Amino acid sequence: MKQLLAQWHLQPTLLEARRIREALSEVLALHKVPDADHFLLACAELIINLYRYPDPKPSNVIVRFGKDDFHWCFEVLDNGPTFTQFSQLLNDTDPAIAAENGMGLKLLAHYFADFNYVPACYRDDACNLMLLCKPLTAQGQPLNRILIVDDDPTYRAVLSAYLSAHYVVIQADSVPQAREQILKYKPILVICDIRMPGQDGTALFDQISYIPDVSNTAFVYLSGCTEAALIERAVSRPIDDYLSKPVDKALLLATIKRVLMRRSYLTTQLMRVQDEKITLGLQPSLPEEFSGFRSTLRSICPEPGGGDLLQLNETPNAALLVFADLMGHGVTPKGFAYALAGYLKGLCSARADLHSNICGLLELLSNSFDSDPVLKETLATLMLLSFSSKGEICIANAGHPFPILMTRNNVKQISVDGPLPGLGLANYEEHCFTLHDKERLLVFSDGFLDAGEPISNELSKILKHSMTLPISAAGDYLLQWRLNHGIVADDLTLILLEIDEAAIALD
Structure with a gap:
């Protein structure tokens, strides 16, 4: 969320849900946000969920509304228990599963194509995060997101210019920031420098490899690093490709296309084999x-x-x-x-x-x-x-x-x-x-x-x-x-x- 437009701190109650909804309504009207009713529904639903379901209830909830280069973003952070059933309820093909639960997740997922949940165990602030996004314009943006991780702002800008016509480009200047962006936006591919202050690119790959929702993210190193030991450590990971700086636009786009096509093919084949084994097994x-x-x-x-x-x-x-x-x-x-x-x-x-x-x-x-x-x-x-x-x-x-x-x-x-x-x-x-x-x-x-x-x-x-x-x-x-x-x-x-x-x- 690059531009924070409003933020509220609260403890979840029915009165607070009404108060925040009314305050959000004013912000949405001020900025002429399309589909404002969808954001108001999400605001009321998620705060009421935090009031009704967690045990113990969170003592602190933060509600944020803002935008980045491509999206309007609505966030709800809480310090309560982690919601362990999010993926099951949201992804189950039977709408009655979520409807009977009363959490309204299926309805929100219908209105928000980008609907993510990041458990507290994966966040430095120890808060659970619900994130809902909508495109800034009615025409929307490409769904495929690519994250560029580099401590050099100039090179990030160059790569972003190369890719922005084909993908939604997200940027990060460090491993901690990149990890946060990956968990929030779940990019389809990460382009990462190896040598960066603090932690190098190998640390980012290792960290996301153990997080189920993002462990399968495609990963490409793009680096000007010449240190043999560091390069060897980086390519020892099961990454998708390695490119050296500087890289021209045509090579970068062709590499990304090849990586994504190979990932798609392997995923399809793996799922087919897995489906057959599961079906035959029972x-x-x-x-x-x-x-x-x-x-x-x-x-x-x-x-x-x-x-x-x-x-x-x-x-x-x-x-x-x-x-x-x-x-x-x-x-x-x-x-x-x-x-x-x-x-x-x-x-x-x-x-x-x-x-x-x-x-x-x-x-x-x-x-x-x-x-x-x-x-x-x-x-x-x-x-x-x-x-x-x-x-x-x-x-x-x-x-x-x-x-x-x-x-x-x-x-x-x-x-x-x-x-x-x-x-x-x-x-x-x-x-x-x-x-x-x-x-x-x-x-x-x-x-x-x-x-x-x-x-x-x-x-x-x-x-x-x-x-x-x-x-x-x-x-x-x-x-x-x-x-x-x-x-x-x-x-x-x-x-x-x-x-x-x-x-x-x-x-």
């Missing part, structure tokens, strides 16, 4: 036979990632199946699915007694969504099914779509329900029945049929017809029917179960 699967039952499973992930999770735990005379659908799209819910899978594995190993008490187990799982620091960041539905070797099935449900019991002449939903995990409620009841010969149970995620959606006449006919097919062919038939009826936007997992008379007879 691909739902079941054995074809277990505990006196035959099964078939079909699943589709419409995009990399997804959040359908199955975990089967078998004992000599029984089995427990946990079916979870973690909300969201892409790889984000897969991370939560991994966390839940690990929790389930440990819990079921340590508490074998819970296999016969699925309501108690579902209550424990529900509580984990409220207490676990990873799982509390997501929404999910859960269904637990226990199987005995005599064909008995017991079901407990937490918001999952109702299973369907089928014969050739009849289909019906099994109405067993309960509150979503993490709501602090424990009103779970189990529904037990015996699956007979010539009956099948269909269990599925909401990619097949939404929770609460009734069975249509068409689907009823399809389900009855599937009973004329072998169980494996029936799984293919039901999956194909769903694919023929519109785009599958959510993960789709369906499981068909029938008794194995021969296995039960041998038991």
Whole structure:
């Protein structure tokens, strides 16, 4: 923020939020700032958030408004606890995640393309920073920012002149200032001198390498340094390029273009491989036979990632199946699915007694969504099914779509329900029945049929017809029917179960 236009110190209260909003309104009007309502919304929302949510509350808050060469900037600094959920709430593809939280982050992100949070641990003043920026003009500026770090103001000016037609150029004259600029503005690339007073350029690279949000920033050294040991230390880092001063404009622009293209390609390839591994790592699967039952499973992930999770735990005379659908799209819910899978594995190993008490187990799982620091960041539905070797099935449900019991002449939903995990409620009841010969149970995620959606006449006919097919062919038939009826936007997992008379007879 090169030009500070207004600054206020306060303790967060509802009255202070109103006072600062009114004072900011006057400043915005004085300087004829476009989209003033957006800044006023941000002012009220962020101060009220600091009043309502942190524990303990910050004792000092600083609100600033100003501008640099390209942006109007609004900052809120506070000395309270760090907001650990910022990235999850802001980036989650499901708007309900942030909306239900009440912090209004999704709304602010809609109005401010540049919306950053810098935790206190990365700042010298030990204050958390919320930073929201808008272009000075309605036409805006290029989104790609480049930071030039050099203690020579003349050379910074030369490089800025070379680049300003193509990029937003930010400048810093020292490592501490550069670190602050990187955290605030997250440039796509840093052009850094090596030898500078105080700390050299290697220190800047090392410092940002350990900060998750900026560790992948492209880095180019541009230096007139001739000290061999210092140059060797600099290029020993995994930087993107090294150029010697003086550098001509064409070479500099070509180097930047090449570096950014290579970064983009490598990032795309890395994400593709990571997405594939994550998706395959939790691909739902079941054995074809277990505990006196035959099964078939079909699943589709419409995009990399997804959040359908199955975990089967078998004992000599029984089995427990946990079916979870973690909300969201892409790889984000897969991370939560991994966390839940690990929790389930440990819990079921340590508490074998819970296999016969699925309501108690579902209550424990529900509580984990409220207490676990990873799982509390997501929404999910859960269904637990226990199987005995005599064909008995017991079901407990937490918001999952109702299973369907089928014969050739009849289909019906099994109405067993309960509150979503993490709501602090424990009103779970189990529904037990015996699956007979010539009956099948269909269990599925909401990619097949939404929770609460009734069975249509068409689907009823399809389900009855599937009973004329072998169980494996029936799984293919039901999956194909769903694919023929519109785009599958959510993960789709369906499981068909029938008794194995021969296995039960041998038991």
